[in-house]
Amino acid sequence: MSQQNRLGNGGRIDRSRPLRFTFNGVEYQGFAGDTLASALLANGVDVVNRSFKYSRPRGIVAAGAEEPNAILQLGATEAAQVPNVRATQQALYGGLVAASTNGWPNVDKDLMGVVGSVGGRFMPPGFYYKTFMSPASMWPKYEKYIRKAAGLGRVPKENDPDIYDHVNRHCDVLVVGAGPAGLAAALAAGRSGARVILCDEQEEMGGSLLDSRELIDGRPASAWAASVLGELASLPEVLLLPRTTANGYHDHNFVTLHERRTEHLADLAPSANGRRQVRARMHRVRAGEVILATGTHERPLVFSNNDVPGNLVAGAVSTYIRRYAVAPGRRLVVSTSNDHAYRAALDWHDAGR
Amino acid sequence: MLHIYCPHCAEYREEEEFRPKGEAHIARQVAPESTSDEEWGDYLFFRKNPRGLHHEQWYHAAGCRKFFNVTRNTVSYEILETYKVGHKPSVTQQASAGRSSSKGAAK
Numbered sequence: 001m002s003q004q005n006r007l008g009n010g011g012r013i014d015r016s017r018p019l020r021f022t023f024n025g026v027e028y029q030g031f032a033g034d035t036l037a038s039a040l041l042a043n044g045v046d047v048v049n050r051s052f053k054y055s056r057p058r059g060i061v062a063a064g065a066e067e068p069n070a071i072l073q074l075g076a077t078e079a080a081q082v083p084n085v086r087a088t089q090q091a092l093y094g095g096l097v098a099a100s101t102n103g104w105p106n107v108d109k110d111l112m113g114v115v116g117s118v119g120g121r122f123m124p125p126g127f128y129y130k131t132f133m134s135p136a137s138m139w140p141k142y143e144k145y146i147r148k149a150a151g152l153g154r155v156p157k158e159n160d161p162d163i164y165d166h167v168n169r170h171c172d173v174l175v176v177g178a179g180p181a182g183l184a185a186a187l188a189a190g191r192s193g194a195r196v197i198l199c200d201e202q203e204e205m206g207g208s209l210l211d212s213r214e215l216i217d218g219r220p221a222s223a224w225a226a227s228v229l230g231e232l233a234s235l236p237e238v239l240l241l242p243r244t245t246a247n248g249y250h251d252h253n254f255v256t257l258h259e260r261r262t263e264h265l266a267d268l269a270p271s272a273n274g275r276r277q278v279r280a281r282m283h284r285v286r287a288g289e290v291i292l293a294t295g296t297h298e299r300p301l302v303f304s305n306n307d308v309p310g311n312l313v314a315g316a317v318s319t320y321i322r323r324y325a326v327a328p329g330r331r332l333v334v335s336t337s338n339d340h341a342y343r344a345a346l347d348w349h350d351a352g353r
Numbered sequence: 354m355l356h357i358y359c360p361h362c363a364e365y366r367e368e369e370e371f372r373p374k375g376e377a378h379i380a381r382q383v384a385p386e387s388t389s390d391e392e393w394g395d396y397l398f399f400r401k402n403p404r405g406l407h408h409e410q411w412y413h414a415a416g417c418r419k420f421f422n423v424t425r426n427t428v429s430y431e432i433l434e435t436y437k438v439g440h441k442p443s444v445t446q447q448a449s450a451g452r453s454s455s456k457g458a459a460k
Contacts (some may be wrong), residue, residue, distance in 0.1 A: 252430075
C-alpha cells in the first residue's frame, strides 16, 4: 500500500488512522481526514474518468466543489449506490468503494477512446446519439449500447434503506460559508447576541484558512480559524453546520440547507444507540439577514490539451499539499495569470519536491 | 417562499399558511339587475395583471381564517404592506415613489 505522493509530514490528516478503500476494483490506502480525491492523488491515480463524448482520459483538476472530472459512483452494495459524487467533496471512510462513471471496459483501457483518438471526424460537434435512431427497426438493438454511453453514473436498482428528514429553523443571521469572511461575520454577529447559523459545505470549517500560508495575529491562519470556531461553539445562540450546502435562496430570505450527516462515515447511515441515524437533513431556514461568504473558484487557463491528466488549477495544488499532505505529481510546471500560482510554487518548494 | 404579515394575527407567518385570492378592491355592482352584460362580465371575470405593484387579497387558511389585503410587487415578490379588508392601502402606484415602511413590509 504505497502512497507514493504522500508527503512525510504536514497536512490535516490523521496518520494514525489509515483507511482502506477501493477504486475501480483496486484497493488503496488513505488516511482519516482525506477526501477521496486527495487519497487517489496520494496513490498516484492519474486517470479517474473518461470524457463524456470522446472518452479522453480525465484527471483531478480541483480540490473542491468546482471539480469537473472526478465524478464517481459510490457504494459497496446495490442499495447504497450513489451516482455522480465529486471525489473532492467525499470524505474518505474505511471500506469506501468508488468507480468511474464513464469508460468501458475501464478508464485505463477505453474502447470509446478509439473513436476519440481518430478525432472528431466521426463525431463532429452536434453529433447526437439520436443519429442512430433510424432505421426505427434497428433502434432496440442500438439502444442497449447507446443507453450505456449516454449519461454518467447509474441509479441503484434496490430501495434506499436510509432515513432523511427536515427541520424548520429561524435565525437573525445566516452565514453561508465558513472561510475567513464567513467566520468573521459569524463571530461579529454571534458576539452581539444574535441568533446565528453558520453553514459550510466542507468536512471541516475554515475554508481557505486551512491551507493558507498567511499569518493572522502572528499565528497560522488555521489556528485563528480554530480559535474562532471554538468561540462560536461556546456561544449559545450560534449553530454550526459543517457538511451543509446552501442549495436554494428563495424569496424573503428563505434558504434551504442540505446537511450530510453520515456520508463521511459509511455507505449507509450507521446506527447509534440502537437506532438508524438520519443520513441527510434539510434545514428550512427563515433568516433575518443572509450573508453569502461563499468564496471564489479559480478559473483554469485555456490552452490546447489542458484536459490532459495532471493539469490542476494552482490553488488546488496548494490545497493538496498543505491540507492533505499530498504532492499531486513529481515535477511542477507553472503557468499563471494570478497570485495563486506563486503560492503553489512556494508550497511545492516547501514540500521538498 | 413569501413571509407574510397577517394583520389579524399581528405576526409573520409562512406562505404555506395562506391562500392567494386574487385582486383586491373590486366593488360589487350596486344594481346587478340593471347592469349590462358587459359590465357584469368585467366585474366577474376580468382582472388586472400588472407588472409591478398589485393590491391583492390573501386568506389565512391555516391560521385565523380571515381575509386581508396585501400590496405586493409582482416582479420582485416584495410585500410592501398588508392591511385589513375595508382599509385603504398606504402604498399605491401613485405614491410608491417614497416607499413607506408600514406594518407588513417584508423584513
